[in-house]
Amino acid sequence: MSARVARFRRSPAVLARSVGDEVILAALDSEGFEGLSETAAEVWRLLDVPRSAPQVAEILGRSYEAPPDTIGEDVERLLGDLVRRGFVVSVGERG
Amino acid sequence: MSVAEQSAIGLVRRISRFGLPPDAAEPLDIPPSEWAFVRGTLAEQRLTGIAMAGVAAAWLRLSPGQTSELLDQHREAMLWDLELERLLIALTGALQSAGIEVVVLKGSALAHCFYPDPSWRSFGDLDLLVRTRDWRRTCELLEQRSFHRDLPEPRSGFDERFGKAASHTHADGVSVDLHRTLVLGPFGLWIDPDELFDRIAWFPLGGRSLRRLDDTTVLLHACLHASLGAWPPLLLPLRDVAQVVARGDVDWDSLAELGGAWRLRPVLSHALRSVVDTLRVDLPKEAGAIMSLEPSARERKVLEAYTVRRGRGGTALTVIRCIPGFRARASYMRALLVPDREFLAARGARGASPPSYLGRWLKPVRWLTGKRYRG
Numbered sequence: 001m002s003a004r005v006a007r008f009r010r011s012p013a014v015l016a017r018s019v020g021d022e023v024i025l026a027a028l029d030s031e032g033f034e035g036l037s038e039t040a041a042e043v044w045r046l047l048d049v050p051r052s053a054p055q056v057a058e059i060l061g062r063s064y065e066a067p068p069d070t071i072g073e074d075v076e077r078l079l080g081d082l083v084r085r086g087f088v089v090s091v092g093e094r095g
Numbered sequence: 096m097s098v099a100e101q102s103a104i105g106l107v108r109r110i111s112r113f114g115l116p117p118d119a120a121e122p123l124d125i126p127p128s129e130w131a132f133v134r135g136t137l138a139e140q141r142l143t144g145i146a147m148a149g150v151a152a153a154w155l156r157l158s159p160g161q162t163s164e165l166l167d168q169h170r171e172a173m174l175w176d177l178e179l180e181r182l183l184i185a186l187t188g189a190l191q192s193a194g195i196e197v198v199v200l201k202g203s204a205l206a207h208c209f210y211p212d213p214s215w216r217s218f219g220d221l222d223l224l225v226r227t228r229d230w231r232r233t234c235e236l237l238e239q240r241s242f243h244r245d246l247p248e249p250r251s252g253f254d255e256r257f258g259k260a261a262s263h264t265h266a267d268g269v270s271v272d273l274h275r276t277l278v279l280g281p282f283g284l285w286i287d288p289d290e291l292f293d294r295i296a297w298f299p300l301g302g303r304s305l306r307r308l309d310d311t312t313v314l315l316h317a318c319l320h321a322s323l324g325a326w327p328p329l330l331l332p333l334r335d336v337a338q339v340v341a342r343g344d345v346d347w348d349s350l351a352e353l354g355g356a357w358r359l360r361p362v363l364s365h366a367l368r369s370v371v372d373t374l375r376v377d378l379p380k381e382a383g384a385i386m387s388l389e390p391s392a393r394e395r396k397v398l399e400a401y402t403v404r405r406g407r408g409g410t411a412l413t414v415i416r417c418i419p420g421f422r423a424r425a426s427y428m429r430a431l432l433v434p435d436r437e438f439l440a441a442r443g444a445r446g447a448s449p450p451s452y453l454g455r456w457l458k459p460v461r462w463l464t465g466k467r468y469r470g
Binding site: 012013014015016020026028 | 180300
């Protein structure tokens with residue numbers, strides 16, 4: 001039986017705009033903006049549908065030609081950060 | 096306009112149609128000598144998002160310096176849009192809580208529902224439509240939120256009878272155009288504003304669901320804005336028309352019916368023809384049927400009031416002819432010729448000359464003679 005893995009998607013309560021490779025985010029309940037640079041912006045774009053951290057790492061690994069294992073930890077850290085700041089939400093787990 | 100400026104405008108026009116059928120075959124380079132004008136025009140006409148999409152697709156080939164300048168302008172536009180959308184969510188929430196139905200027009204609704212990505216379509220203010228019966232209450236609610244109406248109504252009750260919209264500005268520079276119908280003048284008088292509320296769709300924004308017009312009525316409004324909003328038509332409103340045609344679920348029969356009922360067929364036809372002539376895009380055959388409609392002599396005259404006779408009293412004089420009933424006509428003329436002092440003062444503060452009734456009374460003379468008064 002496979003382990004259950006948390007999946008994430010963009011928070012619907014966040015406004016976003018693409019500016020070149022970057023993404024600018026605006027939370028509704030605070031002033032100011034957050035900018036995501038290239039790789040973080042790519043993660044954000046991937047989360048238009050629910051994905052787990054390993055899935056994100058796998059897709060990023062393909063685009064950057066890097067083994068998912070080496071970037072997996074960074075992806076998990078970034079997702080944790082985005083969740084903490086309310087830009088991304090956890091949408092349950094899948095086995 | 097210089098030859099160089101004309102050439103630069105041609106480049107901006109090509110950029111403004113990026114992504115529409117038929118696909119542009121050749122990539123586009125901007126000569127360094129024309130870049131400053133092109134960049135300025137892209138920003139002024141809110142086309143930086145479309146230009147950035149062209150850059151991302153490697154169709155618009157800019158130097159690193161040009162790309163960086165465009166990116167800076169686009170970032171500025173996007174920050175403004177996000178600020179406006181934050182306000183949009185707060186305002187629509189407040190209006191709905193007060194029991195006021197509000198419909199988002201143009202900007203955000205077009206950006207999110209019809210463009211490939213909202214960053215393609217930037218906007219400068221918010222456009223909200225409310226029912227005529229809710230107009231006063233909505234103006235008050237905006238005042239409570241520190242929005243100041245730019246120009247008072249000419250006379251009490253004018254807004255509800257003849258008005259289209261009123262602009263309200265916040266101290267921080269954000270502006271809300273509050274509409275009760277879609278266009279000023281005779282075409283606005285022929286629209287049934289309440290019927291617009293039967294033609295509603297919804298779109299998600301920031302975790303909320305906001306009202307907008309349905310796709311067919313969005314196209315009708317986009318045509319009104321493209322054709323009657325500025326003369327000559329601006330590129331972004333023309334692009335909006337093409338974009339809604341390309342991506343919207345337009346019911347062409349219903350559009351033609353609505354155009355007939357509200358006497359807007361000449362506007363639809365004019366807008367669609369302007370899109371083809373200016374942007375050189377392909378439109379579906381259903382659009383061809385509307386484009387081929389020949390307006391009656393009267394309809395043509397009304398359309399000219401917004402276009403070639405614009406700014407020479409065309410709209411005001413035509414409204415007078417189109418208002419049904421002597422009393423209503425007299426009331427409109429009284430509001431124009433003898434507006435409240437507050438309105439006169441506000442108008443005077445905007446113009447070069449001090450406010451006076453005489454100045455207003457001489458205007459119709461200038462319209463009729465076509466000359467400037469030199470008294």
